[in-house]
Amino acid sequence: MLEGKRIIVTGSARGMGEATLKAYVEAGANVVGMDVSDEAGESVSNKANNAGPGKCSYIHVDVSKKSSVEESFTKAVEILGGLDVLAHPAAIQRASNASDVSVEDWDLMFSINVKGTMLTNQIAYKYMKKSGGGSIINFGSISGLRPEPSASAYSAAKGAVHSWTRTASGTWGKDNIRVNAILPAMATPMYYAARERSTEEENIASHWRNSVPISLGQEYGDPDRDLAPVMVFFASDSSRFITGQLIPVDGGQTAGL
Numbered sequence: 711m712l713e714g715k716r717i718i719v720t721g722s723a724r725g726m727g728e729a730t731l732k733a734y735v736e737a738g739a740n741v742v743g744m745d746v747s748d749e750a751g752e753s754v755s756n757k758a759n760n761a762g763p764g765k766c767s768y769i770h771v772d773v774s775k776k777s778s779v780e781e782s783f784t785k786a787v788e789i790l791g792g793l794d795v796l797a798h799p800a801a802i803q804r805a806s807n808a809s810d811v812s813v814e815d816w817d818l819m820f821s822i823n824v825k826g827t828m829l830t831n832q833i834a835y836k837y838m839k840k841s842g843g844g845s846i847i848n849f850g851s852i853s854g855l856r857p858e859p860s861a862s863a864y865s866a867a868k869g870a871v872h873s874w875t876r877t878a879s880g881t882w883g884k885d886n887i888r889v890n891a892i893l894p895a896m897a898t899p900m901y902y903a904a905r906e907r908s909t910e911e912e913n914i915a916s917h918w919r920n921s922v923p924i925s926l927g928q929e930y931g932d933p934d935r936d937l938a939p940v941m942v943f944f945a946s947d948s949s950r951f952i953t954g955q956l957i958p959v960d961g962g963q964t965a966g967l
């Protein structure tokens with residue numbers, strides 16, 4: 711389904727980035743995975759490349775740093791021979807309360823999650839314009855739609871990702887570049903870490919438990935089964951008339967807002 715597509719996946723060392731990268735290579739694409747976590751990133755890419763039928767390699771990136779993004783994307787585009795798709799799950803999540811969130815936490819969250827989205831999208835746009843079009847898939851969150859007492863900076867940053875996604879789609883549509891954001895609820899290392907550090911009260915307040923109508927025997931979705939096929943669709947030409955949208959892939963969680 712993705713034969714001939716040239717794709718960059720950020721945050722590819724684990725979680726939804728890993729599931730996305732594997733699915734793209736399985737669908738025949740030529741992929742470069744990127745992350746700050748190099749050992750895991752290399753290992754995920756090597757395994758996917760060996761499994762085929764597409765191709766895959768790995769490059770280090772820190773999405774919050776302009777020079778790193780420029781250097782890594784330039785190298786990746788050289789390897790791929792152009793760029794058609796950017797899947798951008800790379801992000802961090804930290805706990806913070808609105809009453810006392812520190813400037814350091816706020817800056818870190820906005821640097822990686824918001825500036826990282828702007829920097830990766832902007833350079834992807836430059837290369838996709840040369841390719842005659844493309845698809846950028848960002849990652850928002852239900853946290854950017856609802857009050858999030860246990861993660862104030864994360865929530866504000868995801869709200870900014872939603873706004874950016876709409877604005878970029880409006881700006882780049884004329885170049886045949888679509889920009890959407892997935893709002894997932896998937897069982898990944900980020901999810902388990904957040905659940906682990908939360909109190910029972912916060913778990914209930916965050917609606918993590920019993921908040922997913924289609925639970926399929928688990929609380930959150932399986933990235934390989936429940937997210938990866940959607941990522942393939944948004945990388946493919948089948949989604950060519952969808953842009954500027956926030957797409958929940960969450961078993962109905964946002965429907966309860």
Ligand SMILES: NC(=O)c1ccc[n+]([C@@H]2O[C@H](COP(=O)([O-])OP(=O)(O)OC[C@H]3O[C@@H](n4cnc5c(N)ncnc54)[C@H](O)[C@@H]3O)[C@@H](O)[C@H]2O)c1
Nearest residue numbers: 721723725726746772773799800801849851895896898900
């Ligand atoms: N897991 C969920 O249910 C959930 C819910 C809502 C939104 N999200 C969003 O979905 C996306 C994927 O989440 P996940 O659960 O797979 O997370 P994860 O923590 O499991 O994986 C994130 C990856 O991003 C990488 N990363 C972090 N900082 C980076 C940086 N500066 N540069 C490059 N790579 C960096 C990490 O090393 C990691 O490999 C994120 O944007 C997250 O905010 C997740």
